[in-house]
Amino acid sequence: MTTVDLASALAASAGAPQAHLVTRPVGAAIRLLVERQLDALAAGTVAVLDFSGIGVLDRSCADEFVAKLMLPREGPMPTRDGYVVLRGLHDGHLDAIEAVLETHGLALVVQLPDGSTRLVGAVTVTERRLWEQVMVGAAAIEELAAAVGLAVEEVHTQLEALVRRRLLRRAGSGVVPLGAHAA
Amino acid sequence: MTAVITVPASLDEPQFEQVIDQLAAVPADAKLLVDARHCRFATPYGLTGLLCLAQSRLERPDFAPPEDDDVRSYWARSQFFSHAEGLYTIRGSVPRRQGGNSDVLLEVTPVRDSGDVQTVVARIQEQAAHILTRTLDLEPRATMLFSMTLSEAASNVIEHAGGGGWVMVQRYDWSKRRVGREVVQITVADAGMGFRRSLEGSRARAVADRWDDAVALETGVVQGVSRFGDPGRGQGFKGIRGYASKVDGKLTVRSGTARIAPIIPPWDDDRALRSGLAPFPGAQMNLVIPRRLATP
Known part of the structure; x- marks a missing residue:
């Protein structure tokens, strides 16, 4: 298992510290960055995307980042490999992520603060x-x-x-x- | 010859229609004076609307600022003049920006790119979250949903307007109005292409029996259709409508010659859809969120 700190990734993609995942262009930029990291992992590795340092996540950004990250992995003919688990989410994050996952018929595993996990999205x-x-x-x-x-x-x-x-x-x-x- | 647009004494969403009505009678290339000398009150909708008005003109209009010192001071604190100076030729001097008004939760702020949306969200989260929590009796974490909504609305400007826009957030005590409590008003306005032109190339347009500003507003705001064809688009207005409904808020969007109110709360009796209005470019979204009622 490997952990991707999204706050650091966001800062790296923006070239400066930023706290919020908002707008589609930002979502697309962070997705490309995370995809590169996932592509470099050994087959079957679980990547934990850590939202702990992220303030606001809007739906447009969640769609561009989370949904489009998972679409090539969850479909009937997956074109990308890798497993993804989300961690460090607050209610605002979950609201946006569940909405976009359900729109696309996708689902993800979310790790809660107590270490337990649950499914979010279309199941x-x-x-x-x-x-x-x-x-x-x-x-x-x-x-x-x-x-x-x-x-x-x-x-x-x-x-x-x-x-x-x-x-x-x-x-x-x-x-x-x-x-x-x-x- | 210079055409004069008289700004009403009170300038909120309904009164701005009077401004647009006057504007409709003036050729696009005519010299314009926007006379706000007798204006005594302006909301985010009014202030951002005046900036959009200037952006819609071929020739730089003149602007006569309010005569009342308190009003001028508020407009300065709201950053209106600092942006208006780039769009209007202002007659006379106006006060410099002054600080200290906590009712202005977010001054008139330009939105041109993702960085501006980051700025808007950061300012609300870092400077106004505690005021929102107190004014609207929001759970502290519910300010996240407020910021998400603001972000979606501002993002729409970047994605669909074809140019920049403006955002402003203001707190009011409306205890003497029908709603009977404090509210926060958010306006996101632009003078861009508007819904009808934005959706011109969409499949919804291709299959529509008729196509005008009212149909385009229903298509974009209610049905969540976007000019971009990829699945997952249209999330923004879906989220905004959901938030407005959840917090007993009122949402309206005006574009071109139509205005839609997809969320009308019990404390308001607006019409759901108006068409045949005087034309105004771009799109103007207004969201009023009242203080949460205590549960009995």
């Missing part, structure tokens, strides 16, 4: 329940199927979708969480 109730079961340690398909009341085949399909959307990682024949418990 179904079933996807969320399955994901939460994996987060508490359930691994076997049969175990997951029993926990959420679905057929094994359906659980398999849903897990495939969660892995494809980079909300879980494949490990051998099973799946493991990102974020706090990721290896």
Whole structure:
């Protein structure tokens, strides 16, 4: 796992200290910078984007940065590799990020201050329940199927979708969480 | 011959229509005098509107500033004169900027690029957040949503106006008005291309049965259609409308010959859409946010 300090990245992209992620041009600039860092990581590495030093994040900037960062990674034919977890978010950040993720049908894993994680964005109730079961340690398909009341085949399909959307990682024949418990 | 535009004694959003009505009768290239001598009160909408007016003229207009010393002093503190000096030939002298008015949460501030939006957001967060918290009874973290809204509105100027614009934020005690409490007024105004021209190349325009300023405003403000085709556009006004609704605020946007009020709170009875107004360039957004009511 590697951490990207967005406040430092923002200062680097702007050439001066800045506290706020606002406007599309700023979102595009920070996305390009972060994409370069993600592209340099080993395959399968989880990148934690740390928003701790960021004040205001507006929706336009969130769309240009977060949504467009994830679109090439979460689609049915991903063109970019890498896993992303968000950290250091306050309610204002979450408001903007959830709005843009839902607009694009995207979802992300967010790490809360206590170290726990949750999904934000466009996920179904079933996807969320399955994901939460994996987060508490359930691994076997049969175990997951029993926990959420679905057929094994359906659980398999849903897990495939969660892995494809980079909300879980494949490990051998099973799946493991990102974020706090990721290896 | 010089045409005279008389600025009403009180200059807020409704009264600025009187200014625009007068302007409509004057050819675009005519010499203009904007006479504000008898103006006694002007809001962010009025002040930024006067700057947009000057920007819309082919020939630099003249400006007669208010005669009342207190009014001149307020306009100076609001930074109006410092920007007006670059757009108008001001008749007579005007006071230099003075500090010390905490009701002006953000002076008239130009918005031309992302750096200006950063400046606007930083000023609100660093200098006015505590006043907003007190005036509007906002949770401290809710000032973030206020700043987000301001940022989205200012970003729209950069993205869509085709030129710069102006932002101003002011606090008022409207306890004697119908709303009956303190409010904060945000105006973001520009003299750019306006909604109709901005959306001219959009798919919404291509499939529209009719196309005018009113339809363009509904398309842009309510439906969230952008002139840029990539998915995810239109987030700005969606967020602004959502915030206005959440805080019992009132949102209006004027562009060209139309004005839309997509969020009308119970304390106001404005019309949702007006068309056939006198033409004025660009777009002028006005957002009034009242103090949060105590929950019973």
